[in-house]
Amino acid sequence: MTFLQSLSFRLTAVPHEKRQILLTFAAAVSIFLPYYVSACVLVGIALYVLCGRQRRIRIVSMPYSKLIFAVIGVGCLVSLGYANYVGALVSVLIACALVTGLYLRSFMTRRLFNRILDVLCVGGLCVSVAAILQKLAGGADVRPFVVFDNPNFFATVMEMMVLIAVYRLMGNPRHSNFYFSAALLAAFGVYLSGSLSAFAVCVAGVALYLLLRGHTKTGVLIIVLAAGFVLLATEALPHLMMLLGSASNSDAAETAGKSASELLTVRSAENVGCSVSNRLSIWKTALLAIPDHLLFGQGPNTYAMIYSKYLGPAFSHAHNMILEMLLNYGIIGGGAIVFFAFQQVHAAMRKIREHKSTTTNLLLVVLCLMMLAHGMTDVTLVWPQTALMFLLVFSSSGIRTVPQARCFVLRAPDFAPNPEFKRNVM
Numbered sequence: 001m002t003f004l005q006s007l008s009f010r011l012t013a014v015p016h017e018k019r020q021i022l023l024t025f026a027a028a029v030s031i032f033l034p035y036y037v038s039a040c041v042l043v044g045i046a047l048y049v050l051c052g053r054q055r056r057i058r059i060v061s062m063p064y065s066k067l068i069f070a071v072i073g074v075g076c077l078v079s080l081g082y083a084n085y086v087g088a089l090v091s092v093l094i095a096c097a098l099v100t101g102l103y104l105r106s107f108m109t110r111r112l113f114n115r116i117l118d119v120l121c122v123g124g125l126c127v128s129v130a131a132i133l134q135k136l137a138g139g140a141d142v143r144p145f146v147v148f149d150n151p152n153f154f155a156t157v158m159e160m161m162v163l164i165a166v167y168r169l170m171g172n173p174r175h176s177n178f179y180f181s182a183a184l185l186a187a188f189g190v191y192l193s194g195s196l197s198a199f200a201v202c203v204a205g206v207a208l209y210l211l212l213r214g215h216t217k218t219g220v221l222i223i224v225l226a227a228g229f230v231l232l233a234t235e236a237l238p239h240l241m242m243l244l245g246s247a248s249n250s251d252a253a254e255t256a257g258k259s260a261s262e263l264l265t266v267r268s269a270e271n272v273g274c275s276v277s278n279r280l281s282i283w284k285t286a287l288l289a290i291p292d293h294l295l296f297g298q299g300p301n302t303y304a305m306i307y308s309k310y311l312g313p314a315f316s317h318a319h320n321m322i323l324e325m326l327l328n329y330g331i332i333g334g335g336a337i338v339f340f341a342f343q344q345v346h347a348a349m350r351k352i353r354e355h356k357s358t359t360t361n362l363l364l365v366v367l368c369l370m371m372l373a374h375g376m377t378d379v380t381l382v383w384p385q386t387a388l389m390f391l392l393v394f395s396s397s398g399i400r401t402v403p404q405a406r407c408f409v410l411r412a413p414d415f416a417p418n419p420e421f422k423r424n425v426m
Contacts, residue, residue, distance in 0.1 A: 017107075020107050021112060023045050023048070023104075024104055024112060024116055024392075025116070025119060026041055026045075027041055027042075027045065027100065027104070027388055027391075027392065028116050028119045028120055028123070028388075028392060029119065029123065030385075030388065031120070031123060031157065031385050031388050031389050031392075032123035032124075032126065032127055032147065032385075033147060034147050034149075035147075035148070035149050035383065035384050035385055036384075038384035038385045038388055039093060039384040041388075042093065042096045042097050042100050042384055042387075042388065043093070043096050045096075045099070045100045045103065046095070046096035046097075046099040046100055049099050049100070049103045050099065055103060058102070058103060058106040058107075059098075059099055059102040059103050059106065061106075062102055062105070062106075063343065064339070064340050064343055065098075065102055067336055067339075067340060068098060068336070068337070068340045069095065069098065070336075071329060071333045071336045071337060071340075072091055072094050072095045072098065073091075073095070074296065074329075074333060075087070075091050075094075075296075075297070075299050075300060075328065075329055075333060076088050076091035076092065076095075076299065078296050078297065078298060078299045079091060079298065079299025079300065079301075080299075082298045082299065082305075084298055084299045084300075084301055084302070084305060086300075086301045086304070087298070087299035087300040087301040087302065087305075087328070088299065090299075090300035090301055090382070091299065091300055093384070094300070094382070094387075097384070097387045097388070097391060100388075100391060101391030101394055101395060104391065104392065104395040104398075105394065105395040105397060105398035106398055107398070108395045108396060108398045108399050109399060109400075110357075110360070110399050113360065113395070113396050113399060114168070114171070114172070116392055117164050117167070117168050118168065120161065120164055120389065120392070121161070121164065121165050121168060121178070121179060121182040122182075124157075124158065124161035124164075124165065124182050124185070124186045124189075125181065125182050125185055125186075127146045127147065127148075127154075127157070127158075127189070128158065128182075128185035128186055128188065128189040129185065130144075130146045130147075131144040131145075131146050131154065131158075131189045131192050131193075132144075132188070132189075132192065132263070134146060135192050135263055136263055140265040143192070143193055143194040143266065143267070144189075144192050144193065145193070147385075148385055149383075151193045151194055151195060152193070152195050152198070152378050152380055153380060153383050153385060153386055154189070154193050155189075155190050155193035155194075155195035155198035155199075155380075156198060156371075156374065156378075156380040156381070156386045157385060157386055157389055158186045158187070158189040158190045158193065158198075158202075159186075159190050159198050159201060159202040159205075159370065159374065160367060160370075160386075160389050160390065160393070161182065161183075161186035161189075161389075162183050162186045162187050162190065162202050162205075162206055163202075163205055163206055163209060163363065163366065163367055163370065164363075164393070165179045165180075165182040165183035165186060166179075166183050166206055166209060166210070167209070167359070167363045169183065170213065170359075171359065187202060187203075187226075190202050191229075191230075191233070191266065192263075192266060193266075194266040194267040195378075196267075196272065197373075197374055197376075197377040197378065198374055198378075199226075199230075201370050201373045201374045202370070203222060203223055203226040204223075204370075204373070205366055205367070205369065205370035205373075206219070206222055207219035207220070207222050207223050208366055208369070209362065209363070209366045210222065212362055212366070213359070213362070233264040234264070234265075234266075278313050278315075279319050279320075279377065281312060281313050282303075282307075282312060282313050282315055282318055282319050282320075283318065283319070283320055283323060284312070285303075285306075285307055285310045285311075285312025285313070285318075286303060286312075286318040286320070286323040286324070286326075286327055287323065288310045288312075289302070289303075289306045289309075289310055289327060290323070290326050290327055293330060294330055294331055295330045295331060295332050296329065296330040296332060296333060297326065297327055297328045297329045297330040297333060297334075298327070298328070299328055299329075300328050300382070301316070301317075301328075302327040302328050303315065303316065303317050303318045303324065303327055304316045304317070306327075317379045317382075318379065319377060319378050319379060320375070320376060320377065320378075320379070321372070321375030321376065321378075321379055321381075322334075322375075322376075324379045324382075325337060325338075341368075344368075344394070344397065345364075345365060345368050347397065348361040348364050348365050348368075348397060349361070349365060352365070357396075357399055360396040360399060361396070361397070363393065363396065364393055364394060364396060364397060367390070367393055371390065
């Protein structure tokens with residue numbers, strides 16, 4: 001107790017601006033630690049925000065923020081009404097994540113945002129290398145996930161990491177080698193995860209971002225190189241390495257060939273077919289269950305509660321963001337969530353049209369499109385690590401902006417950083 005009191009005193013003694021920076025860096029670093037650490041950071045930041053009146057005012061001053069908190073609150077009550085205690089706990093964590101994201105948004109500056117993205121790039125490099133080692137140690141049947149509890153969560157983090165690294169590469173060419181390495185290794189991490197939808201979304205999202213920035217040829221080249229790499233890695237290269245190892249009759253060559261084959265083999269056709277079949281069964285089960293609680297759903301974690309009733313596959317969620325939302329919150333709550341998300345994307349697109357903070361808002365819009373596309377086959381953002389990473393990018397929408405020189409091609413990096421405005425008072 002004495003230690004906690006001492007820690008609380010030290011935190012409150014830190015100047016407000018430095019405290020905000022400390023909390024932001026803590027959120028960024030926790031993404032690359034076990035999920036329970038990320039969850040504790042989310043809860044800790046949320047408690048800190050809610051304990052201060054001015055900080056509470058910050059998070060509810062954003063348009064429609066009260067609406068989304070009301071939806072989450074109703075979802076928690078509905079969960080308790082159906083004895084869905086896991087769903088109630090998840091609702092609390094979602095509320096903490098929203099509090100954290102809106103608070104970070106309230107004081108975000110361009111300089112701080114770029115520093116945070118650099119921290120994410122370093123973390124992405126570390127976990128990408130760890131994923132390669134895990135794959136080599138585990139063999140061809142292993143889908144690496146490092147500290148993310150599930151290969152699909154790992155794929156989502158790496159998917160976002162590729163886009164972030166490309167954004168920083170274009171905005172800070174002085175460190176191009178670092179950002180290029182981060183993007184390349186993160187893309188390889190997405191491939192190693194075995195999530196085909198994540199890999200396709202990653203390639204398409206980066207190509208779209210480059211296209212919107214005016215680099216059409218580079219975007220097309222990335223699509224061609226990605227397709228060529230998949231064909232080479234899955235068909236030609238593993239067999240070639242094995243043949244070279246056999247022809248040389250060298251133990252070292254045979255070991256190298258076997259390692260390369262196991263590293264580049266992610267999922268068999270049979271495994272992919274089984275995954276597609278499972279998803280179709282899950283979606284059918286969700287569609288059968290939605291009409292039973294059409295208005296308000298049964299709260300988060302509904303699919304895990306009802307799949308046995310409809311003889312569906314045993315999974316924790318519906319593997320589709322829209323179906324999951326309708327199961328959990330019904331058409332009323334789901335409609336409110338869609339309205340809130342649409343307002344955020346619309347605001348970012350309006351800033352792009354007005355040439356205000358164009359590249360950061362473009363990053364947010366493309367990332368939202370990527371998460372929406374990936375969300376058609378999985379539910380990956382309702383997780384502490386993936387949610388934190390998305391919210392850190394979302395916080396860029398709070399950067400104060402000034403009009404940028406009007407142009408149709410966004411080849412140039414963003415305008416000079418905003419002056420350090422005096423709103424970091426709490």
